[in-house]
Amino acid sequence: MKHVRKVFEEETSESDTENVSFQESDEDDSRIECEEETMQIDEDLSKILVNDFVLVKFATKTTIKYFVGQGEEISENEYFINFLKMIRKYAFVFLEKKDASHVSQEDVILKLPNPKTDDKATTVRSASIFKFNVSFGGFNMGH
Template sequence: MKALEDVKAFHVGDFVLVKFYTKTSTMYYVGLVISKEDDKYLLKFIRRHGTTWKFVYPPVENISSVREQDIILKLPFPNVGGTERVKSTLIFGLDLRCYENVRRFFLLLSLFFLIDIFRC
């Protein structure tokens, strides 16, 4: 299983986990860094494919500017399939089958990060 990177220097082409606050909760989304300007990043967001932990680009692009402090961590580079249909599916190489929503996804990523710290 790949180690997660806890870095604050994100680059164009990195996949990151971002937090957004609502009135009652915090939501987490996966996005691709497409540009950086000062302490803000322009991200192209991807969405979960059905109930799997595979991600796809939505038919209508979802691009948003995000502050650096809202980026939680850098994700490992995803695996992509070989055929044209499968190439559009992104898999991050983390076992997330037992989790149902992206909020729980953040808890799993935190757990992997803590395990990695204690290994050193």
């Protein structure tokens, strides 16, 4: 049985959701894959500026999840990050209701490359989708 998400008009099947793993990957989290190259995590996070996109780690009792966000305020040991929602692989949007939080510098894993947007988009919705040329396969991404 197929389900249609009316918000983004994306089809998924029940089998797509049955194979989701919520365990952290055994892959080396010090690298993420890009189409052009493999990026090493930049240990010098002092290069992160306001409006930069970052990958942030959140630990719960049983898992670690990663979220993409944009820096709004940067201080020496803390960032105020506005988080995006992952709508499909590599594609993210800001929520209508702001999802922002203060995070410590140690939870900011890396600075992401600038996302791509569709300059020729015909709707506001499609123009607001950020696509990163990065594979998040080694990370348990939160939605």
